[in-house]
Amino acid sequence: MAAAATQGRLDRLIQELRDQYSKAVRNNPDTVAQIESAVRILSFLVAGRFENGEILSELIYSASNLIVFINDNVFKSASKYVSKVVDITKERIKKLLTVLEYTEVFLEMAAKKKWGTKGAWVVITVIQITKTVLRFYLLVKLDGGIGSTPSIQPVDREILKTSQEEEHDNLEDAWDEEAAYSAQEKTFTLESSGRQVRTLQASGQNGMRTWGVPESGTQSPQNNILNRKRKLLNQSASKLTKQRKWAEGLHIARPLAHLISMYISGLDSWKPWLLACGMDITSMCLMGESKDLNPKEKAELKRRSLMLLYYLMRSPFYDKYTKMRFMAVFRFIAQYVPLSGFIIRPLLEYLPTWQRMYFYVWTS
Template identity: 50%
Template sequence: MADTLKNVYEKYKQSVRDHPDKVGQVETTVRLLSYLVAGRFGNSQVLSELMYTASNLLVLLNDAILKQKSKIVPKVPVSQERLCQLLTVLEYVEVFVEITAMRLWTPLGRWLVIAAIQIAKAALRFFLLVKYKSGIQPTPPIAPIDRGSLSMSGAEEEDKEISQAEEIIAGIEQHTETKSPVTFTLKRSGKTVRTISAAPAMNMRTWSLSNLQTGVKNQRQQLTPTVLNRQRVWAESIHIAKPLIHLASLYACGFSSWKPWLLSCGLDVTSLCMMGEPDDLNVNEKAELRRRTFMLLFYLLRSPFYDRYSQAKIIFLLKIFADNIPGMSLFIKPFMEYLPAWQKVYFYIWST
């Protein structure tokens, strides 16, 4: 049995490597079907979320296979990579697990499952922050890769260019161990010229050294987390702990109270303000802060604000679209029927 499963998996990996475009089409189809199924029948919520979760896990698996094919080595230790994979899986399955627990168990069982998942996620994120200095952590930790940039020829050519640049830099470092100046400035023209003693070997010389050196450094630093100062560590810690604080406040104050809503929103705003200006952050960290800022709009769709202010206006706009735009009723009416259940689950994803 084990050999059969192993053979099936090996064949699947080979098919992913040989036909990445078709695999991407399958992933997209499964995800679109999850949207179309929602609200169509009684248990559509469970089936829709199962298909959506399966599509995310399928993307994660296929990305790992394609990375292995392209010989992309993680820039972090293996243990950290595995923790990020586990955290990503939790991010993908948490909604489906919550919906399943809501259907199978009592409300107490559902909230125990929610609490267990959020405690596990917070523990993993704190461990990554403290142990591995992971900096500003994205959600999910392992994002889908750009399939178009993973062709074998492109990857091999890029590795070759980086390797050549690193050889050039190594040659320069070897010839500058005596701490002699690498360049000097001409007095009359002000032009900067490289010294002869700092020149590498003949086979490594190039007229575009500074650009290559900068390119390699950018390649090395692109995925390197920024070292956070104390204030930013506290800001990231607040962001990580917010889901647990929100759950505790809901338990203490109840679902109809404004206190959990205000507390959670206040923690998100405080965390973003404490991060300060993102000028010194890398591209991925800036994108994550933009995502967190955008997610503040979700508070307009979370109870009790949604129940008292947003719901009537949203339903009114959806009815206008359904009645006046031909064909839109086929999509909007199932969505309107699914909206109450959708709002109760998706806008209580505590880590968003």
């Protein structure tokens, strides 16, 4: 009984702390955004400046992503524009995938520091197998459609409306009515054609005159854009054809196929590089035209196309062709652009670790 009572008090305390944190985040969105940016900038400043600075930098960077992820969930839970009716299983899998994607580089670096290269490869393999299984489950069993990286994207908080902002609705409505009334005063309608014409009193000064008819709608262009974005928040995934499922399956399997190929052929072989590049290109070709996909899926396919440029930074192509040119450009900038050396020189020292870790995670 005592243990149950203690557990109950602990649960209530955790819930109270969670509620207080959520309230603080909702009431101070600008401060929250500044803190998130500061933590992310700190991760870049730490890189290459201290012993074990690479691990510390990655820890801070992973923490900044997780903070943004947690705060996004707080804003979404309080927003009236986000649907509360969701597939719980699908949502939980996506959250787990997102956490793995934000922390996998740090976990790899920490494992290598603690257990050496073999330990790091064990961690990498476990993470990639877990992600592959979960993504295939989303694709095949839950019709998850085209997945993104990270699985839950950071949200544009401008389009979320919290309960605290409800009090502004009446003011906005009043402004809209006043704007519509003012527009009516500034125009008159021709009897013969029905065309609206601006009055002389509303013509304005010569230097600031516009020749269009004043807007008489009840929403500003900015509000129209926000409303269009809000409609996309709850948009479901597109139903994929069999060909597109094969394409998405190739994209999901590519990281694990790359790891297996590296294990068989070795780290310096071209075979893993060619296999992964071929799977990516084949996947993009099988996807075909994206006209019938929703905007989020179109953006994801565009991102994947741009990420093909990452192959320029992946070994062995990087070691043979890109490295010397890349280093020469940054050394030139550090030498001749004032104050740039303060940022670029530590990054150049960190670049080998960054290239080795980030471009072997293969989540992009």
